[in-house]
Amino acid sequence: MPKSNVTVFLEVFNEEERIESCLKSFYWADELIVFDKNSTDRTREIAKKYATEIVLVPFSHASENVVKNISSRKSCEWILFPTASSLIHPNLVDEIIKLTSDNDFNYDVIGLPYSMYSFGISSKYSPWTALRKNILIRRSALQLSSKLHNEIGFNSDRIFEMPFIAEDQLLYHCTHKDADDFFGRVIRYTRYEAEYEKPINRSRALNKAFFEIFKSLATVVFRRRSFVLGWDGIALSLAYVCYFIMKFIYVWDVRRENGSVVYPALRKKIDALWDEDKLNGV
Numbered sequence: 001m002p003k004s005n006v007t008v009f010l011e012v013f014n015e016e017e018r019i020e021s022c023l024k025s026f027y028w029a030d031e032l033i034v035f036d037k038n039s040t041d042r043t044r045e046i047a048k049k050y051a052t053e054i055v056l057v058p059f060s061h062a063s064e065n066v067v068k069n070i071s072s073r074k075s076c077e078w079i080l081f082p083t084a085s086s087l088i089h090p091n092l093v094d095e096i097i098k099l100t101s102d103n104d105f106n107y108d109v110i111g112l113p114y115s116m117y118s119f120g121i122s123s124k125y126s127p128w129t130a131l132r133k134n135i136l137i138r139r140s141a142l143q144l145s146s147k148l149h150n151e152i153g154f155n156s157d158r159i160f161e162m163p164f165i166a167e168d169q170l171l172y173h174c175t176h177k178d179a180d181d182f183f184g185r186v187i188r189y190t191r192y193e194a195e196y197e198k199p200i201n202r203s204r205a206l207n208k209a210f211f212e213i214f215k216s217l218a219t220v221v222f223r224r225r226s227f228v229l230g231w232d233g234i235a236l237s238l239a240y241v242c243y244f245i246m247k248f249i250y251v252w253d254v255r256r257e258n259g260s261v262v263y264p265a266l267r268k269k270i271d272a273l274w275d276e277d278k279l280n281g282v
Contacts, residue, residue, distance in 0.1 A: 005100045007031040007075035011066045013059065015084040016042040023050035025088045030076050035066045061192035063151040067144045079142060081135045081152050087172040091165060108141035108156035109134050112171040113164045118236065119176050125228045127220050127240035132161055133171055148196045182239060186246050194250035202255045209248040216244045
């Protein structure tokens with residue numbers, strides 16, 4: 001395979017179940033750099049077979065430690081940011097290399113034809129869907145941030161939307177394999193988001209989180225019309241809205257004295273009463 005002029009940066013933590021397929025999909029890049037957030041499973045062992053370099057970074061729920069490393073590293077002219085959930089069709093890679101190796105290609109961002117699977121379902125009616133993913137960025141246009149969910153961006157409007165070659169020749173994202181996986185991620189992500197936004201005024205934070213619930217409802221009912229998928233659409237819609245409901249509950253909970261404070265105080269009070277009765281021989 002010819003030189004791609006592409007560096008792949010991949011951030012992982014405990015991904016032994018799916019990382020090998022992901023790494024096979026991006027092994028074609030001139031550089032395949034894996035940022036491992038101190039995995040405790042076989043992730044690093046598997047990555048060593050494919051990665052040009054493995055960089056250990058402190059664990060965090062977000063990507064701030066990876067962003068710090070990327071900003072101080074040299075790379076190829078083009079940078080690709082998949083996740084451990086990503087797979088890519090070989091024929092799409094051939095077309096990507098034609099673009100990234102062309103000195104006359106006058107764009108800074110390449111929107112890759114994209115298919116996102118959630119709970120094993122990919123559909124234009126799914127709340128989790130997009131036609132293209134802008135994750136292949138020219139180094140000079142790359143914009144890094146420590147802001148949650150906005151760590152990787154770009155500062156150019158020269159975006160090339162790759163045409164669809166064939167129905168299956170896509171960049172794939174496979175997330176939420178089942179309900180257990182979904183709820184585990186929702187708890188981790190929404191709890192972290194609530195903690196991240198803790199400095200925001202309580203009223204403002206709650207208003208914002210409450211508005212996001214209504215926005216998610218509008219997405220599944222009007223924008224995506226997920227109900228067209230029948231029971232699958234209803235389940236996907238409820239899962240999508242559930243994310244924002246959970247976030248609201250965490251935003252509310254981290255800004256108040258909850259059971260972690262109230263219950264010990266109550267136990268202490270009742271214990272003291274029983275101890276007093278015991279001393280009085282009751």
